[in-house]
Every structure is written in structure tokens, then in C-alpha cells.
Amino acid sequence: MAAAPRPSILWRDGRRLSPFRALIALLLTSGLGVFGYTHVTDWVATQAETQEEPWFAAYVDVTATPTFAFENVDAQTAQDIVLSFIVADRDDPCLPTWGTAYTMDEASQALDLDRRLARFSQAGADFTVSFGGLLNDELATVCTDHDELVAAYGSVVDRYDLTTIDLDVEGINLSDREAGERRAAAIAELQQQRRASGDELAVWMTLPVIPSGMTEDGTTAVQQMIEAGVDLAGVNVMTMNYGQARDTGESMAEASIRALQSTHRQLGVIYQIAEIELSDATLWRKVGATPMIGQNDVFEEIFTLEDAYELNAFAIDTTIGRMGMWSLNRDVPCGPNYVDLRRVSDACSGIPQGEARFSDILAEGFTGRIDSVAGFVTTPEPRDPAEYIDDPETSPYPIWNAEFAYLAGTKVVWHRNVYEAKWWTRGELPDNPVLNEWETPWVLVGPVLDGEKPMQIPTLPYGTYPEWEGTAVYDRGARVLFDDTAYEAKWWTQGDSPAAHAADPDSSPWVPVRLDEIEEILRDLETGELIHEGSGTITDSTNNDSP
Structure with missing residues (x-):
């Protein structure tokens, strides 16, 4: 039919x-x-x-019980939806089905799906289809014939006249690298076929994430797509179910914002490795967020209405390309007959929300529509090499030097950005393209701002510490002043000038006192909590035994 x-x-x-x-x-x-x-x-x-206006579309579980009447949703902000999930048939691996329960023809009859979608479209709404999910086999996982796989994906695109598809790849579907190669090759061919015939086909990947970013399987899946020639519209991360990866006391919104920032950085690295240079703004347009509203699968995690407001504000400010939620089916409170709220429901959020709707909150400010961005083609945006040149006269911190060693907390400038060392490091590029944060000793703080000048390092008053003397013996931890700079001995030393630290910081027995310590000493001296008595003596004013 x-x-x-x-x-x-x-x-x-x-x-x-x-x-x-x-x-x-x-x-x-x-x-x-x-x-x-x-x-x-x-x-x-x-x-x-x-045409690049960001869009909102909530997921709708087509086969969930009770059946969700998406065609009757009248909230303006919930117009566009993502129908889920198309997966492989259990007996015929290259046959697309809705959740293994219905073929597309069977869904048209048993669920009246085609007619409901026609009514949905009559109301001016749009939809896309998501392949995969957690519970069943995504087509590429079990359909191993390339031509049949291309035809399987294409049959869904043609059946529902899609301009955009969503690939929700998780679990075994994501960890299977061979399936990833098949998926990437098939989607690349399908997209090229559609574009060659004058049709549009935007491809989004939906992947798991934790606050530190996508998993290794996730970044590999994205790389497979790009290497196969797929023009990815973007990566939509499932900002949910963080478990132990979420910091103690961190709200779901805060963890989700960290996850989006990490994903943005990872995408930049992936495209850099592929030698496709994109601006930060373009990379943000390639990021999507899909929280699980209300009670998450992890019992301790609840995505509240307040989290929705906070996540939406961040998403609008950074202009991410897409916002969603799991799921539109669940965007109501559970009611008095649903007793065990620890058991996640397909039909309610599991938390009190009154008349408020997550879809209205998360969609605020997302004015685009699914099909309005389907024709966008990723185009490299090479930067002027002059933008990478660091000028000491306009850099707030020293410019990174491969020969120098840097302690934790040290800030440097590199390629017009400020970085801070997470631990001791030497010779490791601050902008080295690594996919995971733990692979680099540097964290990006932000760009060098217009009008900045070299930071003036505060100096301590004369006599705060003894002036360095070449004949004096210094034990580990001893502090001295040398050219108005405070130094601390790393080990026993005599006759070694602190000036040698700049040329050879590893071998020098001296290290400059940390800037935050100097600032604290100056504050305490100013407030009188410390008393400078000259001759290198500083005493605690609160520890005075005089009568």
C-alpha cells in the first residue's frame, strides 16, 4: 500500500x-x-x-503503548517530531520495521500511520524518522549486503518523503565497528544519489554522551561517516543517564552543558583531522541536544523544568543546530494511578509538572523547521593564517614555548587562545587535536580579547622574603626575592641563580611562586592578616602572644 x-x-x-x-x-x-x-x-x-535556523523536534515512540496521538498535539512549539525507531526485522535483516513490530505497510494498516502523518502534514508540521535506538538491531548491524542496505534506507526515505534522517546509534549497534563502516558507506551513497537527483537529504547522528564528551565508539562512528563522504548535518547527543560521570552536586543542566561543550570541541578535532576547517559557529550548528525529561533511567537523575530552562538558555546563546527531547509521549505528569515513579514510564515524565510542558520550554527560541536546513552543504571555512600569529604585545600571558616546562595552573597564549595547564607539562601543544580531554595537559580557557595587553605580574614588597644570595644555602621550600620576583626552592641549593629558571626550568632548583599565592599574600598584607616585619619575615597577625 x-x-x-x-x-x-x-x-x-x-x-x-x-x-x-x-x-x-x-x-x-x-x-x-x-x-x-x-x-x-x-x-x-x-x-x-x-535556512540555517535551529530547529526543535521531540522524539515520538511510534510503537509505545498506549499509542501516542502525535497528530493531535496542538502546542505550536511541538510541531515537528522525530518518529522512532526504524530497525531491522528479526527474520529478514534488510527489511525495515517499526520496532520489529510492524513493517511500514503493516504500520499503515494497524496504526493508521500514513494517514495520521498526512493529517500531521496538513497542519503544517514536519517530521523525520530515526533509525536504530537501544533495544533492537539497527539495519547496518545485521544487513551485510551493501546494495540491499542502501535500498533499505532508501525505501524509508521514499516512503515518508524525508528530507532529513536521524541515525540513533547506541549499544551494540555503536560498538560494532564493521557495522559502522557499512552504515557510513550506505548512507554516503544514498545521500549522493539523492543530491544527484536534485533532492535533499540531511543526515544527523544521535549518540550517547557524558559530560566529558562522546565515547570513543561515538567519535569513531562520526569519523567513519566523514571518511566515507557523508555530509553530516550534525551530531545530536543524548544528554541523559550520566551515572557516575556526573560530578557530585552537579545539576542535570550543568552536566548537559558540559557535555555539549565537550562535543563541540570533539567535533572540531574530528573535522580538523579530516582537514575540513570549520568556524566555531558552524560547529555549534552541528551540535544537537536531546535530554530525557523528568525521571531518567538512572534513578538519581531527574531532568527538571528548571533544568529545561537553563539548558534552553545555553542552547540559544550558543546557537546549537537542534534541540529535542525523549519523548513527546512522556511530556505529562504521571497522575495518581502511576505508583512506582522509580520505574520509567513511556507515557509520563515521573515528576510533577502541572500544566507546564517541557516541549514548550525547550523549544523556546528555536524558530527553524526540519526541512528548512536539509539543503545545507558543509563548506570548509579556512581561517587567515595571520589570525594564528601570537603577538607578545597583545597577549595577556606568555606565549607557549616548546622548550619550557609549565606547572599546573600556568596560563599561556597559543594561536590567539588562552590555555591553562592541568598538570606539569613540557613540549605538548596546547591545541594538539585530541578527542578526549584526558589526553591533553591543557584546557582551553578562551580567546585572546581585543585590546588585551601583557599581564602585569604583581610583585611583593622589598623584604617580604630575603634577597637571593649566591653564597647562602637554601633548603627545599625556602623562598627568596630575585629581581622583584618571588621564587621557592625545589630542593637544597647553593649558588644556583633563580635567573636560570627561564632558560632551563627542569634543571633549575627554583620555581616562581604561584601567582594566586602572591595575590593572596598581598591581600593579607593589605587587610592586616599578615604583618611584614622586614628582613624577609612575615608573621600572622592573629598569632600574637604579646600581652
Whole structure:
């Protein structure tokens, strides 16, 4: 049984035209002449400028019980949805099914799915389809014939006239590297076929994440796609179920924001490795977030309405490309008959939410639609090499030097960015493209700002510590002043000048006193908590035994 056609779509040579193309065709064939054509091209240019508007679409579980009437949802912000999940049939691995329960034809009959989608489209809403999920086999995991796999994906795209697809890859579907190669090759061919025929096909990957970023399996899956030639619209991370990866006291919103920042950094590295240079703004447009509203699968984790407001504010501020949630089915309180709230429900959130809806909160400010960005093509954005040149006169911290050693907490400038050392390091590039935070001793603080000047390191008053003397003996921990800079001995020393630290910090017995310590000493001297008595003596004013 053929899928019900979407309304308001023209047909040409047996293919459907999107509303955008349909309007262009009508205008260009209506005899408007040069004047009309000029206005049309101006309108097209305007659309091109706005086609990257971020969009919101909540997931809808097609086969969940009770059946969710997505076609009746009247909240304006919940217009677009992501239907889940298309997976492999248990007996025929290359046959797409809805959750192994229905083929597409069976879903049309048993669930009236095609008719409901036609009604949904009549209301001006749009949808995409998600392949995979956690519980069943994603097509590429079990369908090993390339041509059959391409045809399987293509049959879903054609059946539902999709401009965008979502690949929700997790569990065994994600850890199977061979399946990842098959998936990437098939999706690359399908996307190339669609684009060659003048159709659009945006590809999103939905992957698990923890606050420190995507897993190794996740970053590998993204790399497989890019290496196969897939033009990824973006990576949507499941900001949920963090377990022990979430810091004590950290809210779900805070953990999710960390996860998005880490994913953004990882995507930048992946594209850098692929020699595709993209701006930070473009990379943010390739990031999506999907929290699990209310009670998560991890009992201690609850994504509250307050978390939704905070995550939405961050997403709007950074202009991520996509926001979602799991799931629209669950966007209501559970009611008095649902007793065990520790058991996650498919039909309610598990927390009190009154008349408020997560979909309204998370969607606020997301004005785009699914199909409005489907035609976007990733284009490299090489930076001017001059932007990478560091100028000592405009750098707030010293410029990184491969010969120098840096202690934890030391800040440097490299390629117009400020980095801070997490532990002792020497010779390791601050912007070395590593996928995981623990692989680098540096953390990016942020860019060098316009108008910045070298930071003036505060000096301690004369006599705070003894002046260094070449004949004096210093034990480990002893402090001296040398050229107005405070140094501390790392081991017993005599005759070794602190000046040698700059040239050879590893061999020098001296290390500069940390800036935060100097600032604390100066504050305490100013407030009188410490008393400077000269001759290198500082005493605690609160420890005075005099009568």
C-alpha cells in the first residue's frame, strides 16, 4: 500500500517537490518577466540566509503503548517530531520495521500511520524518522549486503518523503565497528544519489554522551561517516543517564552543558583531522541536544523544568543546530494511578509538572523547521593564517614555548587562545587535536580579547622574603626575592641563580611562586592578616602572644 501523499506538494517527473521548490516553480513559470524574476531571486537569497535556523523536534515512540496521538498535539512549539525507531526485522535483516513490530505497510494498516502523518502534514508540521535506538538491531548491524542496505534506507526515505534522517546509534549497534563502516558507506551513497537527483537529504547522528564528551565508539562512528563522504548535518547527543560521570552536586543542566561543550570541541578535532576547517559557529550548528525529561533511567537523575530552562538558555546563546527531547509521549505528569515513579514510564515524565510542558520550554527560541536546513552543504571555512600569529604585545600571558616546562595552573597564549595547564607539562601543544580531554595537559580557557595587553605580574614588597644570595644555602621550600620576583626552592641549593629558571626550568632548583599565592599574600598584607616585619619575615597577625 503506497504512502499517503503529503498535501501542497507538486509532482514533477514522478518526484515530489518540496514547498520551497514548488513556490519557485510557480513563480518562475507564471510569466512574471524580468521584474518578477528579480524579486524571486531576492527572495531566494533571503531564504538562503535564513535556512540555517535551529530547529526543535521531540522524539515520538511510534510503537509505545498506549499509542501516542502525535497528530493531535496542538502546542505550536511541538510541531515537528522525530518518529522512532526504524530497525531491522528479526527474520529478514534488510527489511525495515517499526520496532520489529510492524513493517511500514503493516504500520499503515494497524496504526493508521500514513494517514495520521498526512493529517500531521496538513497542519503544517514536519517530521523525520530515526533509525536504530537501544533495544533492537539497527539495519547496518545485521544487513551485510551493501546494495540491499542502501535500498533499505532508501525505501524509508521514499516512503515518508524525508528530507532529513536521524541515525540513533547506541549499544551494540555503536560498538560494532564493521557495522559502522557499512552504515557510513550506505548512507554516503544514498545521500549522493539523492543530491544527484536534485533532492535533499540531511543526515544527523544521535549518540550517547557524558559530560566529558562522546565515547570513543561515538567519535569513531562520526569519523567513519566523514571518511566515507557523508555530509553530516550534525551530531545530536543524548544528554541523559550520566551515572557516575556526573560530578557530585552537579545539576542535570550543568552536566548537559558540559557535555555539549565537550562535543563541540570533539567535533572540531574530528573535522580538523579530516582537514575540513570549520568556524566555531558552524560547529555549534552541528551540535544537537536531546535530554530525557523528568525521571531518567538512572534513578538519581531527574531532568527538571528548571533544568529545561537553563539548558534552553545555553542552547540559544550558543546557537546549537537542534534541540529535542525523549519523548513527546512522556511530556505529562504521571497522575495518581502511576505508583512506582522509580520505574520509567513511556507515557509520563515521573515528576510533577502541572500544566507546564517541557516541549514548550525547550523549544523556546528555536524558530527553524526540519526541512528548512536539509539543503545545507558543509563548506570548509579556512581561517587567515595571520589570525594564528601570537603577538607578545597583545597577549595577556606568555606565549607557549616548546622548550619550557609549565606547572599546573600556568596560563599561556597559543594561536590567539588562552590555555591553562592541568598538570606539569613540557613540549605538548596546547591545541594538539585530541578527542578526549584526558589526553591533553591543557584546557582551553578562551580567546585572546581585543585590546588585551601583557599581564602585569604583581610583585611583593622589598623584604617580604630575603634577597637571593649566591653564597647562602637554601633548603627545599625556602623562598627568596630575585629581581622583584618571588621564587621557592625545589630542593637544597647553593649558588644556583633563580635567573636560570627561564632558560632551563627542569634543571633549575627554583620555581616562581604561584601567582594566586602572591595575590593572596598581598591581600593579607593589605587587610592586616599578615604583618611584614622586614628582613624577609612575615608573621600572622592573629598569632600574637604579646600581652
